[in-house]
Amino acid sequence: MAAMKPVGPVLVQGATAPSENEGDLSLKQEEIARRGHYFMALQREVEDRIERKLYRQGKILGGVYVGRGQEAICVGAGLVSEQEDWLYPCHRDLGLYLVRGVTPREIFAQYMGRVGGLTRGREGNMHMGDLKRRIVAIISAMAASVPVATGTAMALKFQRSRNIVFNIFGDGATSRGDWHEGLNLASVQKAPVVFICNNNQYAYSTPLEKQMACEHVADRAVGYGMPGEIVDGNDVMAVYRAVKRAADRARAGEGPSLVECKTFRMTGHSAHDGGDYVPDHLWTEWGEKCPIVRIERVMLERGWTTREELEQVHARIKREADEAIEWAENSPYPDASTLTEDVYEGSR
Amino acid sequence: MAEITYLEAIRQGIWEEMERDSKVFCLGEDIGVYGGAFKITKGMLERFGEERIVDTPIAESAIVGAAIGASFAGMRPVAEMQFSDFITCAFDQIVNFAAKTRYRWNAPAPLVVRAPSGGGIHGGPYHSQNPEAWFVRTPGLKVVEPATAYDAKGLIKSAIRDNDPVIFFEHKKLYRAIKGEVPEGDYTVPLGKARLHREGKHIAVITYGAMVHVAAEAAEVLDREGVSLEILDLRTLLPLDEEAILASVKKCSRVLVFHEDTLTGGVGGEISARISEKAFEWLDAPVVRLAAPDTPVPFSPPLEEAFLPNAAKVIEKARWLAGY
Numbered sequence: 322m323a324a325m326k327p328v329g330p331v332l333v334q335g336a337t338a339p340s341e342n343e344g345d346l347s348l349k350q351e352e353i354a355r356r357g358h359y360f361m362a363l364q365r366e367v368e369d370r371i372e373r374k375l376y377r378q379g380k381i382l383g384g385v386y387v388g389r390g391q392e393a394i395c396v397g398a399g400l401v402s403e404q405e406d407w408l409y410p411c412h413r414d415l416g417l418y419l420v421r422g423v424t425p426r427e428i429f430a431q432y433m434g435r436v437g438g439l440t441r442g443r444e445g446n447m448h449m450g451d452l453k454r455r456i457v458a459i460i461s462a463m464a465a466s467v468p469v470a471t472g473t474a475m476a477l478k479f480q481r482s483r484n485i486v487f488n489i490f491g492d493g494a495t496s497r498g499d500w501h502e503g504l505n506l507a508s509v510q511k512a513p514v515v516f517i518c519n520n521n522q523y524a525y526s527t528p529l530e531k532q533m534a535c536e537h538v539a540d541r542a543v544g545y546g547m548p549g550e551i552v553d554g555n556d557v558m559a560v561y562r563a564v565k566r567a568a569d570r571a572r573a574g575e576g577p578s579l580v581e582c583k584t585f586r587m588t589g590h591s592a593h594d595g596g597d598y599v600p601d602h603l604w605t606e607w608g609e610k611c612p613i614v615r616i617e618r619v620m621l622e623r624g625w626t627t628r629e630e631l632e633q634v635h636a637r638i639k640r641e642a643d644e645a646i647e648w649a650e651n652s653p654y655p656d657a658s659t660l661t662e663d664v665y666e667g668s669r
Numbered sequence: 670m671a672e673i674t675y676l677e678a679i680r681q682g683i684w685e686e687m688e689r690d691s692k693v694f695c696l697g698e699d700i701g702v703y704g705g706a707f708k709i710t711k712g713m714l715e716r717f718g719e720e721r722i723v724d725t726p727i728a729e730s731a732i733v734g735a736a737i738g739a740s741f742a743g744m745r746p747v748a749e750m751q752f753s754d755f756i757t758c759a760f761d762q763i764v765n766f767a768a769k770t771r772y773r774w775n776a777p778a779p780l781v782v783r784a785p786s787g788g789g790i791h792g793g794p795y796h797s798q799n800p801e802a803w804f805v806r807t808p809g810l811k812v813v814e815p816a817t818a819y820d821a822k823g824l825i826k827s828a829i830r831d832n833d834p835v836i837f838f839e840h841k842k843l844y845r846a847i848k849g850e851v852p853e854g855d856y857t858v859p860l861g862k863a864r865l866h867r868e869g870k871h872i873a874v875i876t877y878g879a880m881v882h883v884a885a886e887a888a889e890v891l892d893r894e895g896v897s898l899e900i901l902d903l904r905t906l907l908p909l910d911e912e913a914i915l916a917s918v919k920k921c922s923r924v925l926v927f928h929e930d931t932l933t934g935g936v937g938g939e940i941s942a943r944i945s946e947k948a949f950e951w952l953d954a955p956v957v958r959l960a961a962p963d964t965p966v967p968f969s970p971p972l973e974e975a976f977l978p979n980a981a982k983v984i985e986k987a988r989w990l991a992g993y
């Protein structure tokens with residue numbers, strides 16, 4: 322445990338590939354980079370379509386929250402997860418769904434309130450889950466998932482499963498009582514769960530210093546007797562490695578960990594918010610740390626890819642999005658007569 | 670008199686109370702620099718400073734708990750829930766601490782919890798709820814929900830001046846949709862008093878909040894059919910203005926109790942029970958309720974539309990009552 326004391330924030334420019342002798346990584350570095358890049362770019366494209374096209378065209382109604390600039394966190398964590406592990410994403414973690422195999426078709430249909438979405442139109446935007454794929458939907462109340470993720474982890478431990486739980490939440494969520502109750506219970510129970518904080522330095526308009534008086538979210542871990550690690554949240558390889566360490570620990574029966582990913586929200590809070598309260602220099606500074614551009618640089622430098630190949634990937638993703646939107650728009654709206662179904666088992 | 674929105678009326682009311690009484694202060698998420706998710710506290714940080722416009726962490730239980738504690742020390746806190754759907758995070762502080770403290774040990778908790786509620790904005794299950802009934806069954810609280818700009822300002826002032834905890838629901842759909850003549854200076858609207866929104870002869874519609882306007886829309890159509898609706902706007906749900914309810918019931922003899930909240934356990938059940946207990950002989954038809962069906966609030970437009978009460982549904986119920 323002592324080996325994982327909080328370290329200072331790692332805010333380096335280039336994404337960092339691990340040195341050859343670092344730990345046992347279940348995926349080869351090149352593979353992490355390649356898959357990480359694909360899923361980050363896919364998340365970016367799908368969310369750009371949602372926020373900048375479909376929402377503005379009035380085809381998507383209600384709230385729209387995207388993870389622009391923060392994709393490395395959910396994607397890095399997703400790549401660590403095994404197919405039978407449980408995922409508890411939050412509202413900026415579309416990449417986690419994509420890694421698990423949720424399709425852009427289902428996502429667009431979800432946002433448009435069609436039957437082809439994961440919630441058949443009952444819910445909108447990121448309020449989606451799929452029990453078969455072991456993805457648990459958030460409720461809106463921030464941090465409410467934390468005790469719930471803990472309970473799933475306790476059950477997995479009880480069942481002697483090798484599987485673990487990944488729970489992502491924002492910096493603001495860590496102010497809520499549910500967050501603290503959940504972490505404490507998980508730690509006391511040595512529940513196999515990895516708590517991952519997307520610290521994008523804002524909660525809606527509220528900057529971090531009004532959210533908490535300690536410097537790092539990871540500082541909170543010590544109070545619950547679990548390791549807290551800080552990682553560069555714009556570096557998919559670094560996120561992968563930190564989450565992998567925490568996941569290995571959970572799988573080995575050593576209990577939960579808290580991984581704090583430092584990043585920045587490259588949008589307003591939601592599609593209706595321009596984020597005017599954010600000082601200009603932060604947009605510029607963090608705009609240069611785009612996790613997709615950074616991993617592309619690493620891949621090119623290491624000779625894992627070429628410009629042409631990257632362009633092909635982006636072109637393929639664009640086609641995938643086009644096709645998925647068309648599919649979603651052809652998915653019907655739910656029939657009003659289904660309104661009262663499924664309030665209870667078998668209810669009509 | 671100026672014509673202002675429901676939203677602006679609430680803002681003016683709070684603003685004037687803060688000018689009038691230095692003990693009044695606001696606390697909540699994003700209420701300072703941002704002026705609140707709906708801009709109710711816009712400009713207040715600049716005018717009143719950080720001690721009186723307190724931006725809090727995301728911690729509803731702490732927001733209400735702190736409001737209770739500050740009220741014990743003589744302050745008049747106005748706590749904002751960003752959406753009424755998150756008021757549940759503060760449930761224990763409201764129903765167990767604030768509501769019972771006067772009764773238990775004679776310690777009043779004069780605070781206001783403001784909560785934007787209601788559907789029709791494509792908000793889905795967690796940005797559309799009407800949670801008033803959870804609080805209406807809690808002795809010790811007062812529960813208010815204005816329908817007009819005039820009442821919104823007058824009632825928020827009364828709520829702030831009241832010596833008991835008041836839960837103040839603001840219908841999100843009314844914020845910018847409803848405008849009205851509102852005096853610029855000081856006035857109050859009393860808590861616990863209903864208001865006759867529209868006089869009528871045949872059917873008394875007992876309602877509140879955004880549904881007052883839905884009922885009024887239906888009344889126009891029904892007028893042409895020779896069915897005259899009286900609309901009673903309750904304004905305060907706890908305590909209920911029983912006198913006003915019974916007066917409308919006795920006048921019209923046919924009653925529609927109407928709310929946007931779901932049917933079972935809704936405020937309408939209590940109102941119907943009181944009517945049958947106290948005005949049974951005056952009734953010419955069963956007391957009819959119109960409310961949302963007993964489901965969560967769905968997101969997809971066709972489902973949300975089927976879920977929400979509307980003028981057509983009022984007309985259908987009214988025709989049935991008229992023909993009874």
Ligand SMILES: Cc1ncc(C[n+]2csc(CCOP(=O)(O)OP(=O)(O)O)c2C)c(N)n1
Pocket residue numbers: 413461462463490491492493494495519521523524525586590698727728729751755758
């Ligand atoms: C209990 C609760 N209160 C208020 C809100 C309204 N709200 C939605 S997101 C948000 C900010 C969340 O900040 P953070 O946890 O840092 O996540 P981020 O949006 O920055 O990713 C707020 C206040 C909420 N969802 N839940």
Ligand SMILES: [Mg+2]
Pocket residue numbers: 491492493519520521522523524525
């Ligand atoms: Mg945040």
